[in-house]
Amino acid sequence: MNALFAPGFFTNGIVHSALIVGAVVAVVAAIVGTFTVLRAQSFAGHALGEVGATGGSAAILAGTNPLWGFIGIAVVAAAAIELLGVRQPRSRDLATGLVLGAGLGLAALFLYLGATSQSTTGASITVLFGSLFVVSMQMVPSIVALSIVALAIVLVCYRWLLLTSLNPDLAAARGVSLRLVSALYLLALAIAVSLSAETIGAVLSTALLVGPPAAALRLTKRPTAALVVAAGIGVLATWLGILLAYDSYTWPPSGRGWPVSFFIVVFVFCFYLLAQLHGRKLTRG
Amino acid sequence: MSAHVLEEQETPVLWLHNVSADLAGRRVLDDVTFAVQPGEFTALIGTNGAGKTTLLRVILGLQPTSSGIVELAGERRGRRSVGYVPQKVLLDPDMPLRARDVVALGMDGHRLGIPLSPRAGRLRRDRVEAALASVDAIDFADARVGTLSGGEQQRVLIAHALIGEPELLLLDEPLANLDLRSQHEVVALLARVAEERRVAVVMSAHDMNPLLPVMHRIVYLAGGRAVSGTTDEVVRSEVLSALYGHHVDVLRVHGRILVVAGGEDEPVRPDGEEPGSVESGIVSVP
Numbered sequence: 072m073n074a075l076f077a078p079g080f081f082t083n084g085i086v087h088s089a090l091i092v093g094a095v096v097a098v099v100a101a102i103v104g105t106f107t108v109l110r111a112q113s114f115a116g117h118a119l120g121e122v123g124a125t126g127g128s129a130a131i132l133a134g135t136n137p138l139w140g141f142i143g144i145a146v147v148a149a150a151a152i153e154l155l156g157v158r159q160p161r162s163r164d165l166a167t168g169l170v171l172g173a174g175l176g177l178a179a180l181f182l183y184l185g186a187t188s189q190s191t192t193g194a195s196i197t198v199l200f201g202s203l204f205v206v207s208m209q210m211v212p213s214i215v216a217l218s219i220v221a222l223a224i225v226l227v228c229y230r231w232l233l234l235t236s237l238n239p240d241l242a243a244a245r246g247v248s249l250r251l252v253s254a255l256y257l258l259a260l261a262i263a264v265s266l267s268a269e270t271i272g273a274v275l276s277t278a279l280l281v282g283p284p285a286a287a288l289r290l291t292k293r294p295t296a297a298l299v300v301a302a303g304i305g306v307l308a309t310w311l312g313i314l315l316a317y318d319s320y321t322w323p324p325s326g327r328g329w330p331v332s333f334f335i336v337v338f339v340f341c342f343y344l345l346a347q348l349h350g351r352k353l354t355r356g
Numbered sequence: 357m358s359a360h361v362l363e364e365q366e367t368p369v370l371w372l373h374n375v376s377a378d379l380a381g382r383r384v385l386d387d388v389t390f391a392v393q394p395g396e397f398t399a400l401i402g403t404n405g406a407g408k409t410t411l412l413r414v415i416l417g418l419q420p421t422s423s424g425i426v427e428l429a430g431e432r433r434g435r436r437s438v439g440y441v442p443q444k445v446l447l448d449p450d451m452p453l454r455a456r457d458v459v460a461l462g463m464d465g466h467r468l469g470i471p472l473s474p475r476a477g478r479l480r481r482d483r484v485e486a487a488l489a490s491v492d493a494i495d496f497a498d499a500r501v502g503t504l505s506g507g508e509q510q511r512v513l514i515a516h517a518l519i520g521e522p523e524l525l526l527l528d529e530p531l532a533n534l535d536l537r538s539q540h541e542v543v544a545l546l547a548r549v550a551e552e553r554r555v556a557v558v559m560s561a562h563d564m565n566p567l568l569p570v571m572h573r574i575v576y577l578a579g580g581r582a583v584s585g586t587t588d589e590v591v592r593s594e595v596l597s598a599l600y601g602h603h604v605d606v607l608r609v610h611g612r613i614l615v616v617a618g619g620e621d622e623p624v625r626p627d628g629e630e631p632g633s634v635e636s637g638i639v640s641v642p
Contacts, residue, residue: 230471234465245466292452
C-alpha cells in the first residue's frame with residue numbers, strides 16, 4: 072500500500088484540497104473542452120490560457136490571487152477575439168494570435184518586475200506552471216462558483232452548441248443566433264481556461280482542456296457519453312498526477328518533489344494515446 | 357409527370373414577389389417571382405453562381421432582401437415550418453453524434469437545456485425512430501453520422517429537416533457528390549415526401565435531368581433572374597434565350613434535356629455575364 076500511496080497521502084489537508092479542486096477543475100475543463108474540440112477552437116483556448124499569464128502575473132504584482140488576474144484578462148481577451156475575429160476562421164486565428172502575442176509581452180514584463188522588485192521568484196512558476204498544492208482553501212468557494220457558471224452556460228446552450236458544431240447553417244435556419252452562442256461559449260471557455268491555469272498553469276491549461284475530450288471522442292459516439300468520459304479521464308489524470316507528485320517528494324534529485332502539472336499532462340497524453348490506439352482498432356473492425 | 361395538377365386555388369406555401377438581393381454590392385437575385393403550392397416538387401435549376409444558394413437563404417431569412425416580398429404560409433399563421441438541408445455538409449467523423457442524435461436535434465435543437473425527462477424521452481425516441489424509418493435510415497441509426505456515406509448522410513439530414521413536420525422543405529444541391537444510385541434514391545425519397553406528406557419540396561440542382569420524372573415546377577435561374585412554370589413552359593429555346601440574353605437551343609435526347617449555347621455569331625449579354633460553361637457549346641447540361 073505504501074509503495075503506491077506514500078505515507079500521509081490520505082491524511083494530508085493539502086492533498087485533500089488538491090484532490091477536490093483538481094477534480095472540479097478537471098470536470099469543467101473536460102465539459103467545456105469537448106466543445107472546444109468540436110468547434111475547432113483549440114487555438115483560441117490555448118491563447119486565452121497564455122494571455123491569462125498576463126493577468127496572473129499582474130495579480131501577483133498587485134498582491135491578490137492569480138485566479139482573478141487569469142479570469143479578468145481571459146474574459147477581456149475572449150471579447151477582443153470575438154470582436155476582432157469576424158467569421159472567417161483564418162482572420163479569427165489571426166486575431167487570436169495577435170491578442171496572444173501582445174498578452175505574452177506584458178506577462179514577461181510583469182513577471183520580470185515581480186522577480187526584481189518584490190523578489191517573488193516563485194511567481195513565474197505559479198503563473199506558468201500552476202499551483203494545485205498551494206491553492207488556498209479561501210479560493211475554493213470562488214472556484215466552485217466559477218465552475219458552476221461555466222457548466223451552466225454549456226448545459227443551457229447544450230443543444231445549440233451541438234447544432235452549431237454540426238453545421239452553423241442548420242442552427243441559423245432554426246433561429247439560433249450564432250453570435251450569441253459564440254459569445255456565451257467564449258465566456259465559458261475563458262472561465263474554464265482560467266481555472267485550469269490556476270491549477271496546472273497558464274502554459275499547460277490547454278492540455279487539460281482539449282486532451283481528455285480528444286481521447287473521449289475516439290471512444291464514444293454519443294454526445295452525453297463523450298462529456299462523461301472526458302470528465303472521467305480528466306479527473307483520473309488529475310488524481311493520478313497528484314498521487315505521483317506526492318510520491319515524488321521522496322524522489323531524486325532534490326527530494327522537493329516534481330511539479331504536479333507535469334504528471335497531469337503526462338497522464339492526459341497517455342490516455343489520449345491509448346484512446347487513439349483503441350479507436351484505430353475499432354475502425355479497422 | 358404533371359398528373360399532379362398545379363392547384364392554383366390553394367394558398368401557396370411559399371410566395372416570392374419581385375425579390376432582389378445583393379451580396380457585397382453585386383446583384384445576385386434580380387426581380388425573382390414565383391409561388392410554391394403544398395405538396396409540390398419544385399426544382400431550382402441553374403449553373404454555379406446563378407443565385408440558387410442565395411435564393412434559398414433569402415427564403416430562410418438568413419439573407420436580407422434588397423426589395424420584394426417573401427411570404428411563408430406557416431409564418432403568417434405564427435408557425436415557423438421550414439425544413440432545411442444545407443449545401444455540401446461534410447460531417448466530421450469525430451463528431452460524437454449518431455444518426456439518431458442528428459435527427460433528434462431536428463426536433464429540439466433550438467431549445468435550451470439538456471433533454472432529461474424520461475417520459476418526454478420515450479416520445480422523443482418514438483418520433484426519431486419514425487423519422488429514421490421514413491428515410492430508410494434504421495439500419496445505420498446508431499452509427500456515427502460522420503462515418504456514413506454521402507447518400508446516407510443526406511437521408512439523415514432529410515429526416516432531421518422533416519421531423520419538425522414542416523410544410524416546406526428546402527434542399528441546397530442535395531445530389532451534389534452523390535453517385536447515380538444514391539441520387540436516384542434521394543430523388544425518389546423526396547418525391548415520396550412531397551406526395552405522401554403534402555410537403556412542398558424546393559431543391560436546387562445544376563442538372564434537371566434526374567428530377568424530370570418527379571418535378572411539378574421548375575424555377576430556372578441565370579444571372580440572378582428567374583423564370584418559373586412547368587418544364588414544358590420554361591425549358592424552351594425562346595424562354596431560356598430571353599433569360600440568358602442570347603440564343604440557346606433546347607435539345608431533347610433519349611428523354612434527357614440538354615441546354616446548349618447558340619452559334620458564335622450570337623450576341624453575348626452586354627454585362628459580360630457568362631451563360632454557364634460555354635466550352636464545347638454546352639450551357640450547363642441541365
